[in-house]
Amino acid sequence: MIAPAFGALTRVARSYVSHLQKVVFRHLSASAEEGKYVLVQRHKSCDNAPMRFPSVWLRDNCYCEQCFHKSSKSRRIDWDHFDTEVVALDVQVDSVAEQVVIKWSDQHTSTYDLKWLREREFSDERRQQYLNGFYRxxxxxxxxxxxxxxxxxxxxxxxxxxxxxxxxxxxxxxxxxxxxxxxxxxxxxxxxxxxxxxxxxxxxxxxxxxxxxxxxxxxxxxxxxxxxxxxxxxxxxxxxxxxxxxxxxxxxxxxxxxxxxxxxxxxxxxxxxxxxxxxxxxxxxxxxxxxxxxxxxxxxxxxxxxxxxxxxxxxxxxxxxxxxxxxxxxxxxxxxxxxxxxxxxxxxxxxxxxxxxxxxxxxxxxxxxxxxxxxxxxxxxxxxxxxxxxxxxxxxxxxxxxxxxxxxxxxxxxxxxxxxxxxx
Structure with missing residues (x-):
């Protein structure tokens, strides 16, 4: 009698987790806009307006070890060969980790945290918060x-x-x-x-x-x-x-x-x-x-x-x-x-x-x-x-x-x- 009950409980748990993943997945989305921009939207936030980022800016600010030196917090991307016409070929989201993953036309792949993106979005309100608060x-x-x-x-x-x-x-x-x-x-x-x-x-x-x-x-x-x-x-x-x-x-x-x-x-x-x-x-x-x-x-x-x-x-x-x-x-x-x-x-x-x-x-x-x-x-x-x-x-x-x-x-x-x- 114990084993069937345990199996039923497991099925319920799996169903709940599956449902939870679907709900979590819907709260974050991202897409490419003609390759030149990437739109990121958090649907369950109080302000659910999409954030719009230029592709060239995102690619320039990739934080992988190849593009960014972690200990000195310095960009190391090779600008001698940087493509300012770079476009986003594929955009995916990881809603659990709250990350956006982008595959670029130069065959590079970058990952961005949602928190990092929100702090740097180009809206007037966010820019003024940064300039008048954290900057000076x-x-x-x-x-x-x-x-x-x-x-x-x-x-x-x-x-x-x-x-x-x-x-x-x-x-x-x-x-x-x-x-x-x-x-x-x-x-x-x-x-x-x-x-x-x-x-x-x-x-x-x-x-x-x-x-x-x-x-x-x-x-x-x-x-x-x-x-x-x-x-x-x-x-x-x-x-x-x-x-x-x-x-x-x-x-x-x-x-x-x-x-x-x-x-x-x-x-x-x-x-x-x-x-x-x-x-x-x-x-x-x-x-x-x-x-x-x-x-x-x-x-x-x-x-x-x-x-x-x-x-x-x-x-x-x-x-x-x-x-x-x-x-x-x-x-x-x-x-x-x-x-x-x-x-x-x-x-x-x-x-x-x-x-x-x-x-x-x-x-x-x-x-x-x-x-x-x-x-x-x-x-x-x-x-x-x-x-x-x-x-x-x-x-x-x-x-x-x-x-x-x-x-x-x-x-x-x-x-x-x-x-x-x-x-x-």
């Missing part, structure tokens, strides 16, 4: 009166010892352009500790760490106690340092010594909306920025030509250049362009000055801000042996910051989902 967080511009509500603060020890705080600091810095880190020890090594936590310090002609304080015979305008007008640091570098780290060790007890900050992207927005002709001039006219001097026995003469407002091919801001002391007397533009540029620049400067927000950091505060976006300055202060202001500074580059941010996001996704985030 989208900046949000702000007016000076919004400074207090948009500026986040973090504790130094949290940033140094927890990845969550580190990620939140870097994300806030990318989106708003300014963050204050509080309760740092009053030591000259703080800026290096923060830089090392992210990656490494950016060295300039002024060294790695630098001290901002009034100095006799100063060779840099920042090393005076006079008012420091709004500016961006080092516009004379083609690849200028991206983020300032300014650690307040001793603050002046005089009335002055306050920081001034302005979102240069917001000022560019206003100029574009209120004075479009002047905006165009400041985006198109190259300016000669320079710095001549010596530091630690090394002489330098830096020059870079770039507009005040720099744009990428999509019209997005990539960099603001502004420093009255660092504008060269050489102005290498046609004569007719000089006077209109001065008139446009004056509007930009006045808009920025009226929008500036003043605040005073206290000992232990570390002001971090985006140097390719924000203008910063300082009110004048009285300097004496009894009343000094001592700031330790350093720079980080956005390439290093974005890299760290992606590593943190990938680790977070892996922890939450049991799998890695977007990968090569």
């Amino acid at each position: 967080p989208k900046p949000k511009h702000w007016a000076g009166q919004q400074f207090k509500e948009i500026t986040e603060t973090f504790k130094f020890q949290d940033v140094m010892h927890t990845d969550d705080a580190l990620q939140q600091w870097l994300e806030a810095l990318a989106v708003r352009g300014v963050v204050i880190i509080e309760d740092a020890p009053l030591e000259n090594t703080v800026v290096r500790q923060l830089a090392d936590r992210v990656g490494f310090i950016r060295r300039t002609t002024y060294g790695e760490e630098f001290i901002v304080q009034a100095k006799p015979g100063a060779k840099n305008y920042a090393y005076l106690s006079d008012p420091l007008p709004l500016h961006t640091d080092l516009p004379y570098y083609e690849y200028k340092p991206s983020v300032n780290i300014l650690h307040c060790v001793v603050q002046s007890k005089s009335v002055g010594g306050s920081n001034l900050l302005v979102d240069g992207f917001h000022i560019a927005d206003r100029l574009r909306d209120e004075h479009p002709a002047d905006y165009r001039i400041l985006t198109e006219t190259p300016v000669d920025w320079n710095d001549i001097g010596s530091e630690d026995g090394r002489s330098f003469h830096n020059i870079w030509r770039a507009p005040v407002i720099c744009l990428d091919s999509d019209g997005n801001y990539t960099r603001i250049n502004h420093s009255i002391p660092q504008r060269d007397s050489h102005f290498s533009v046609p004569l007719r362009a000089v006077i209109p540029w001065y008139q446009a620049y004056a509007k930009f400067v006045r808009l920025a000055r009226r929008d500036g927000f003043a605040f005073k950091t206290k000992p232990g505060d570390v002001l971090t801000f985006n140097n390719i976006r924000l203008l910063h300055g300082r009110t004048g202060y009285d300097d004496s042996e009894q009343n000094v202001r001592y700031i330790v500074g350093a720079y980080l580059d956005w390439d290093i910051i974005y890299s760290k941010l992606r590593v943190l996001k990938s680790a977070q996704a892996e922890s939450l989902n049991g799998g890695s985030a977007l990968q090569q």
